[in-house]
Amino acid sequence: MCTISNTCIGPPCRSRSPEPAPLSETKTRLIFALLALFIGLLLGSAIMYTLSTDDLDPIVREHIRAKWEVEINQHNDRRQRMTEERSQWESEIKQHNDIRLEWEVEVNKHNDLHRRMSGERSQWEFEIKQHNDIRLKWEVEVNKHNDLRQCMADERSQLDSERQAWEEMRLGERKEALEEHRRAREKEEEEEERRRAGIYWLELVRAPHCTKYGTREYRAKLGPVGWGVDQLKACRETEIEIHGRMIKPNRCDDMGMFNGVWGVWMVDFDEGACRTFWGDYKDKGCTAPGSGLRHIEANLKNHDAADEWTAMCTTTPYDFNGLHFDGAISCANWGKYGIFGFWDIEDKNCV
Template identity: 30%
Template sequence: MGGYGAAPTRADERTSLSTGLRLPYLAESPLLILLVCILVLQNLAVVPPFADLGGVSMKEKAELRHQWALEVADHGRAVAQWDRERTAHGVELAQWEWDREAWRKEVQGNRAAEAHRSKEAAEEFERGQEERRARDARERAEEERRRQALREAFQRERAQEEHERRAARDKFNKEWQEEDHRRQAVREAFEQDKEQWAKERKQEEQHRQDVERQRLGVYWSQVRRYEQCTAFGTRTYEAELLDIPGHLDWREVCEDMPIEFHGRRVNRPPHCERNKDGRVWAMWKIDFDEPECTLYWAPLLDLGCTDSDTGTRRYEARLMNLRHGDDWDAMCKTAPAIIHGFQFDHPTVCEDKDGRTGVWQVPDLRCQR
């Protein structure tokens, strides 16, 4: 033991635990030693007690001492267990520190190796890029020389082909005009006969259909006229088909029902439909006797030969007599024109510049190169 006031040793702590008291100062006073010895002897029932301590019997004291001894033993085992766990924790902590240091060294080594590999890969990639650029430059130069040779050969062949094409075109045009005159004469005679036959058959069929419809009672309602024109010389009309017998197919009846416009008979509507109410409607686009939808072109402007090698001359003209609400694009694309005695059913293209304008590209031998 140390001097007065010094910390007790583990041997002193074990001695104190055996009596249940911590007595670090027993060696300093003989009187205290004597009192402790008497108290121990009384607890062991060797010396009778000096006074009755609350009427506690010796048996109860023995049981209390036994219980206290068990608790002391449990405490000792708990302390020993805690010492073992603390020792194991220390070992585990040391192992964890060792593993962390090893992992850190491994990571540093991997990083250094990765940096080295990346550097080598970058150098290898750069060398490959330099070689590829040099190879590409050589290939481009070779390709350009080859293309230049092909262009020169193509230009020579094209000039020769163009000369041969012009000669063949002139010959073909002459032969085609002669053949066209012969075919036109035959076609006109055939068309006259064909029209006569068709007219007779049509009259017979119309008569038969009129008789059948009168028997069934089907008829058209009042025709409604659209105010806007839908094409050159063309206006849209619609009407409802009434009193269709229930046992007949409405579409078949509608598509076979004639009507008259401007005193001319139209055998069947081009379009029939039935709405949600079950009413059947038909629509016609009438392209005759519609003077309000007939437009005309302003004087043609000759803009000279086109820049392409097609051998065509460009003409332009403004479309006149358009009314508000008319579909100018549809009207333009269906408006005919006569240029130098030739009939054109519609312009080559329609443009919207300074008014609705039609553009024609007309073949012209003077524009061939």
């Protein structure tokens, strides 16, 4: 009988592990049943813990704590709302009290005003009574015044009648006095005329130059007069003929005992040599930027060198551009170039 040896002969060899035997179907089912039971126990324990009401259970306590915190938060919210509502209510009460105080103040003011108005009404009624009393007194005084006025009117009428009679008498006396005075004056004038019968002017002297535009001075000495004649009066009243006109002197100059009394005439007619005139004007432009004035100049014509050039320049009238001037505003003597007058006229183009 042959025996199989486990010893390897020849080259080394590896030992083979025995292959596991497959599980049976019964064992497999048993394993799954145990697993299902274990899972069920775990789930049951969890559910029991969840549904448990034991206060000592930590999970239950945590759950109760969470609910309690929610309720505390809700309570705090309600308390906050109540606090706000209370504050609003207190504010409204304060406003109501303020309004009530204002109303009470207004009521007090109204009562004070009513009392003042009552007092003023009483005073007004008292013043009306006084006014009526004064009016009655005034009417009595007016009646007295009217009576007095009527009495005065009657007296005035009587006085007017007496005054008229007195004035008629006085007028007659005054007429007689005036008539007597008139006769005396006429007598004096007749005597004066007789004295002045020999009054006359000596030679009339014509001034060699003009005094101003169109005017020349004439002078004449009063002739001998009789004793007692007022020479200045005779000078002022005695006429002389100049250019065919009889005129009295403009003034009289008493030159003393030896030179006598002289009459002076300022003749402003028929003096053609004294009638200077202006040549064409020249526009010299604006006096200065923004001045609003334009400078005009013109040459004086028909001027005698013997005449006072300033007087002639400032009195010679000039019309240009619809403007009239009694004379130049300023003058200049430029020698051989002549006498020039200057005007500064308003011009909006120079603004």
